[in-house]
Amino acid sequence: MGMTTLENARALLATGPLCNSCLGRPFADRSFGLTNAERGRALRTTIALADDTDYEPDDPETCWVCEGYCGTFDAIADTIVDALGDVHFETYQVGTQVSPLVEENDRLLREDAGLDPEVGESLKREMNREVGRRVGAKSGAEVDFDRPDVLAVIDLDGFDSFEALESDSVTSHAVDVQINPAFVYGRYRKLERDIPQTEWPCRECGGSGVQLGDDGEEPCDYCGGSGYMYDTSVEQVVRPHVVEAMDGDEGTFHGAGREDVDARMLEEGRPFVLEVKRPRERTPDVAALESEINEAAEGAVEVEGLRLATYEMVERVKEHDASKHYRADVEFSDPVEEDDFETALEELRGTTVEQDTPQRVDHRRAALTRERTVYDTEGELREPTQAEVRIHGEGGLYIKELISSDEGRTVPSLAGLLETDAVVTALDVTGVEGEHEPFEMKMYFRDEPRSDA
Numbered sequence: 232m233g234m235t236t237l238e239n240a241r242a243l244l245a246t247g248p249l250c251n252s253c254l255g256r257p258f259a260d261r262s263f264g265l266t267n268a269e270r271g272r273a274l275r276t277t278i279a280l281a282d283d284t285d286y287e288p289d290d291p292e293t294c295w296v297c298e299g300y301c302g303t304f305d306a307i308a309d310t311i312v313d314a315l316g317d318v319h320f321e322t323y324q325v326g327t328q329v330s331p332l333v334e335e336n337d338r339l340l341r342e343d344a345g346l347d348p349e350v351g352e353s354l355k356r357e358m359n360r361e362v363g364r365r366v367g368a369k370s371g372a373e374v375d376f377d378r379p380d381v382l383a384v385i386d387l388d389g390f391d392s393f394e395a396l397e398s399d400s401v402t403s404h405a406v407d408v409q410i411n412p413a414f415v416y417g418r419y420r421k422l423e424r425d426i427p428q429t430e431w432p433c434r435e436c437g438g439s440g441v442q443l444g445d446d447g448e449e450p451c452d453y454c455g456g457s458g459y460m461y462d463t464s465v466e467q468v469v470r471p472h473v474v475e476a477m478d479g480d481e482g483t484f485h486g487a488g489r490e491d492v493d494a495r496m497l498e499e500g501r502p503f504v505l506e507v508k509r510p511r512e513r514t515p516d517v518a519a520l521e522s523e524i525n526e527a528a529e530g531a532v533e534v535e536g537l538r539l540a541t542y543e544m545v546e547r548v549k550e551h552d553a554s555k556h557y558r559a560d561v562e563f564s565d566p567v568e569e570d571d572f573e574t575a576l577e578e579l580r581g582t583t584v585e586q587d588t589p590q591r592v593d594h595r596r597a598a599l600t601r602e603r604t605v606y607d608t609e610g611e612l613r614e615p616t617q618a619e620v621r622i623h624g625e626g627g628l629y630i631k632e633l634i635s636s637d638e639g640r641t642v643p644s645l646a647g648l649l650e651t652d653a654v655v656t657a658l659d660v661t662g663v664e665g666e667h668e669p670f671e672m673k674m675y676f677r678d679e680p681r682s683d684a
C-alpha cells in the first residue's frame with residue numbers, strides 16, 4: 232500500500248468517526264473486487280499495525296458521514312424483497328435517493344481530508360450496488376440497468392437510520408417498488424364482420440351507457456346501455472385472459488395497423504402485442520393461454536402463435552412497414568368478359584397507382600395524392616358481374632378505391648380498366664407481412680419458438 236493511500240486514510244480518519252464503507256469509498260477505484268467496507272477495514276487495520284495502536288472496529292451508528300445508513304444495506308434489501316412479495320421477476324434494478332445533507336457530508340469528508348471532492352464513488356452508487364447485490368442473492372434475479380422487470384427506489388429520508396440499525400429492519404414506506412409491464416405477442420384472426428379491433432365507446436353516451444331522460448338517468452338509446460358501439464372487440468376478447476394469466480392490473484392492445492370494422496381478418500392474421508401493467512407473473516403458459524382465449528371467443532376471434540415478447544415489440548408492431556394481403560368480393564354494373572378481367576388484373580400487377588385521399592376517409596381533409604405499389608393480383612370471375620379478387624399491396628394502398636376508382640380519384644383501377652362501375656361488397660384482410668423483414672424476429676422475443684405452433 233503506497234504511502235499516499237495511507238496518508239489519505241489517516242487524513243480521512245482525522246475528520247471524525249467513520250464507518251468502514253465511508254472510509255473505503257474515496258478509494259473505490261482502487262483494487263477492483265473489494266467492497267468499500269473491505270477497503271475501509273483494510274486501511275483501518277494497516278494503520279493500527281503501523282502505529283501499533285489498539286484496533287477499534289467501526290460502528291456505522293457513530294459515522295458522521297453516512298449517519299448510519301451504510302449499516303442498513305441488509306435491512307433495506309429485506310424490505311425490497313418483502314415488498315415484491317409473490318411478484319415473479321427475473322431482472323431488477325435498485326436506485327437510491329440520498330438526502331442532500333448526506334451527499335454534502337460525503338463531499339465535506341473529502342474536502343476536510345484535502346482530497347479531490349469527486350474521488351472514489353458516491354454513497355448513492357455504493358447503496359445501489361450493495362443493496363442490489365443483496366436483493367439479487369435473496370431473489371435469484373439478475374441486475375439489469377436497461378429495462379429491468381422490477382425497479383426498487385430507496386428513499387433514505389424515508390426511514391431513520393438509527394432505528395433501522397436497532398431493529399435491523401426498514402419501513403416499507405422507504406421503498407418504492409415499480410413493476411414494469413410485460414408483453415405477449417400473437418396474431419389474431421377476426422372471423423366475423425362488425426367487430427372493431429379495439430374497444431369503441433358509444434359516440435352518444437361516451438361509454439357511460441346512460442343518457443339523461445325526463446326522469447333522470449336512463450339506458451342510452453344508441454348503444455342499449457352497453458356503452459359500446461359494438462358488442463365486442465378483438466381487444467375485449469384477448470385482453471382479460473392475458474391480464475389474468477399474468478396477474479396484472481390492466482392491459483393495452485397494440486395492433487399492427489387495423490382493418491375496417493366490417494372487414495374480416497383471415498388466414499395469416501394480424502400481429503398484435505398485449506401489454507400488461509404491473510404483472511405479478513411474467514411467464515404464463517402461452518399455449519394454454521391461446522387455447523383459453525380461442526375457446527372463450529367461440530369462433531368470432533382466434534389468436535395464434537402467442538409468445539412472450541420484449542418491450543421493443545410494441546414499437547415493432549406499430550411502426551414496422553408492412554404490406555397487406557386482401558380478398559375482396561366485387562360486383563360489376565355491366566357483364567365482364569373473362570379475357571378482359573384477366574388482362575385488367577395483369578395490368579394492375581406490379582403497377583404503381585396514384586390515389587387521392589378517398590372521399591369516405593375524411594371530407595374535411597385537403598386531398599393528397601399518394602403512390603402505392605400493387606405487388607400481386609389474382610382473381611376469379613364467378614359470374615359475368617361477380618368476381619373474387621386477391622391483392623397483395625404496399626402498406627397504405629386503398630383497396631376499395633383500387634377496385635372502384637373512387638370516381639376517378641384512383642388511377643389505374645379495376646373499374647377504370649374494365650370501363651364499368653365496380654364495387655367491393657365484402658373485404659377481408661388475409662395477411663399482414665413485414666416489407667423488408669418479418670415481424671417475428673428472435674430479438675423481439677423472451678422465449679424460444681413454440682414447438683406446438
Ligand SMILES: [Zn+2]
Pocket residue numbers: 249250251252253254291294295296297298299300301
Ligand atoms: Zn458511514
Ligand SMILES: [Zn+2]
Pocket residue numbers: 433434435436437438439440441451452453454455456457458459
Ligand atoms: Zn351509448
